Amino acid sequence: MPVPKGSTLDPERTRAAIVAAAMPILYERGLDGVGVAELCAAVGVSKETLYRHFGSKEGLIEAVLEARSERVTRWLRTAAEAAGDDPAAQLAAVFDALAGWHAEPDFRGCALLNAAAQHHGAPELDLAGRHLERRLALLTEIAARAGAADPGALARQLLILVTGCTVVADQHPTTPDAARLARQAALTLLEAAGSPRQSRDPR
Amino acid sequence: MPVPKGSTLDPERTRAAIVAAAMPILYERGLDGVGVAELCAAVGVSKETLYRHFGSKEGLIEAVLEARSERVTRWLRTAAEAAGDDPAAQLAAVFDALAGWHAEPDFRGCALLNAAAQHHGAPELDLAGRHLERRLALLTEIAARAGAADPGALARQLLILVTGCTVVADQHPTTPDAARLARQAALTLLEAAGSPRQSRDPR
């Protein structure tokens, strides 16, 4: 019996619905750009319900950010795996997916990074760190399977490219093709790291 | 007579002092993390004075961000020029300077990018865009003098590396050496773009 006592209307479902409905609003308007009252109205839920599920606005924000991190991580991994087994092809697919995201009209940068930039002290920073960690895991797999001499280092360079092109695409209107440029750079780095050519530079 | 009528205590000086004193506070605590009252107390100025000089908190923020953008731009250019004439050496010097910045205990990411992430609609986004534009100008000069086939494209890739490594250094504790990794990547890209090898990829 998944439902403990006598209950209905499925609190779990309600909670998930709140998270799903609040996510785009908090993303577009910013964490501090929308109050709890307006949020409840848009979500279609009363304040009491929201506070019973999440305890505070911070609690809701954390749940939304966590859900978002999981979603985008899954999405990126799916895009990579859909490109086959070749590491270079997977890497290219990752940046192509990013390019598609950046081109969406309501693109507003990475929600996790934006959140960390706003509430820098709070647990949002941990969320952002874990978010980057998940991305790093995917990139490390690709780097390792590509036979890179130092997969960890290459993966971190790729992480810098992924992060950088998303920020630039968001805030530098003169560079709308940031993902394409980053993709080209990533493939160049992948090639340079794959063949133990002149990657020597112990300093 | 630079002072119009009968005035003293130099309003210009006061204004500059406010900007200089408010800058680190707004940087460390975030634009919304400190109120006008506290800001005035820390700066050592009354509210009336602040509002006569800047009109609003937004006005102060814009002045502070503009001053910060000019300062960091000048700083980065100085670091590059101090490395001599070789483009590769200049590029390495840029990332070394970034590494030093990232290692400072009160490093909190790029103030301009953080501001744009917070007040995304307001003029802060323009400020951030112009900030990136200034950086791009420096990187374009270096890319052009390095003989890159497409200096604009290479410069934008370098901009992505600069931006990305700053964000990663701020929000990914497992990658404290982001600037070093970005430096290595930048030099690899510079070399690949210099010799017209396999940079072909018109799509």
Next chain:
DNA sequence: CTTAGATCGAACCGATCGGTACGATAACAG
């Protein structure tokens, strides 16, 4: 000394916001 502009300090205002409390309603378990 007189006068004008700059500054201070503190009080004050209106608005907003996060969070709580309460009575009413609807759904399901027993």
Next chain:
DNA sequence: CTGTTATCGTACCGATCGGTTCGATCTAAG
């Protein structure tokens, strides 16, 4: 039917914040 639970809608509270106002004080020009 009865009791429990989730939910709603609304009103409310305390705090904070951006911004204004005002009288007092200081400085320097004339």
